Amino acid sequence: MTDSPKLAVIAHRKKQLGEGLGRLREALTEAGFEDPIWYEVPKSKKTPKKVHRAMREGAELLLIWGGDGTVQRCLDALMSEGSADRRIAVGILPAGTANLLATNLGIPIDLDGALEVALHGDQKDLDVGTFNGEHFAVMAGVGFDALLIRDADSVMKDRFGRLAYLWTGARATRARLVRAHIAIDGDDWFDGKVSCVLVANVGTVTGGLTAFPGAVPDDGRFDVGVVTAVGMWDWIKVFLRLLLGQVHSSPLVRTTTARHIDVRLDSKLRYELDGGDRKKTTRMNVQVKPRALTLRVPSSQVRSAGRSGHRQE
CATH class of the missing domain: 3.40.50.10330 (Probable inorganic polyphosphate/atp-NAD kinase; domain 1)
Incomplete structure (x- = not known):
């Protein structure tokens, strides 16, 4: 050939x-x-x-x-x-x-x-993010999401598959609240205590949950979610909203989209990158590189016609 x-x-x-x-x-x-x-x-x-x-x-x-x-x-x-x-x-x-x-x-x-x-397949140019010197294409998170991934280690995932996330998710609901100051595209956006900050290029994230139903991986922006849930009952409320496709209306969740996300924490939290466990950090500085990656995809599968989900900016 x-x-x-x-x-x-x-x-x-x-x-x-x-x-x-x-x-x-x-x-x-x-x-x-x-x-x-x-x-x-x-x-x-x-x-x-x-x-x-x-x-x-x-x-x-x-x-x-x-x-x-x-x-x-x-x-x-x-x-x-x-x-x-x-x-x-x-x-x-x-x-x-x-x-x-x-x-x-x-x-x-x-x-x-x-x-x-x-x-x-078709070739599509997708967005890529940078965080702490590394590139990623799916998501980055601190707090609950990182604890869930850390505890669902490779041995547990190999043995139980996605069921591993159910067990570790229950444990991760005990994640403590940490004060965070978050700037979106250079403007102050959030200042308060959080148990999770998640930045994603796609809609479906850890555990197969659709956290950002309107996410588009080639629009030059990442979705941002902040969760203030504390304890299992708060997290159950958040998960119920997720399952119903109404997470953006939860009083325990705040969302937006951005090209540049700067998160400063008052104490160290573990973070994850595309499902990979990383060490603790007090800074989460994410920048989007628009359409920086060429990926083979099924014909007409990448949804670049516009967001269908809810935005808060």
Whole structure:
């Protein structure tokens, strides 16, 4: 296939999708990619070096086999200084637990379907965020959301799948309140105690909950949510509103959209990035890079016709 892009595969070998990596090799050969650049890693932290190596070898299309954490690490490498001058298309083979980016974009959670999209789908330029020096495409959060992800470690997720989030969510409702000052696009927006601050590029977030039903991943803005719930009963009220699609009307939730979000906390909270646990911080400075990532998606699946959800600005 002389007109085909030079293909690279970065695979988290502990993640499973369909019949596994052996079947992926077979399917690529059947599609005319007999000798792709191929790297397997034992953990997502090992992927950036492989991404840079694939780029040096001339990769034009990068297939990522893994969950949201693996995808995030790869995208960060692509967006890093010295790499962003050459745009490489990305195809996701969602082999993780939540697969939030793939789910939000309509990418099938099966090997044959995902590979068809990765090789032949439309190319869309999606927004990317920066937070504490890292790039992300799904979400970033401090407080409740980060505790939920920290406690649902890889062992628990591998064993129980999404059910792991039910157990850890109950524990995370005990998250303490911390005072936060939040500026949106340079203007003061919120000053008070919070138990969670979430910034998202997509609508469906941790645990499969649709927190931002009007989110669009290529509109140059991220959705922002602040939760002031304290204790299990408050969180039950928030979750009920989520299930009913009325979270924006909850007195315990405040939302908006922004290009630049600056959160300052009066004490350290753990944070998460695209479902990956990170250390504690007192600062959450997020900036949006509009349409910085080229991703293969199902034809006409990315909803860029405008927001249908509720905004508060």
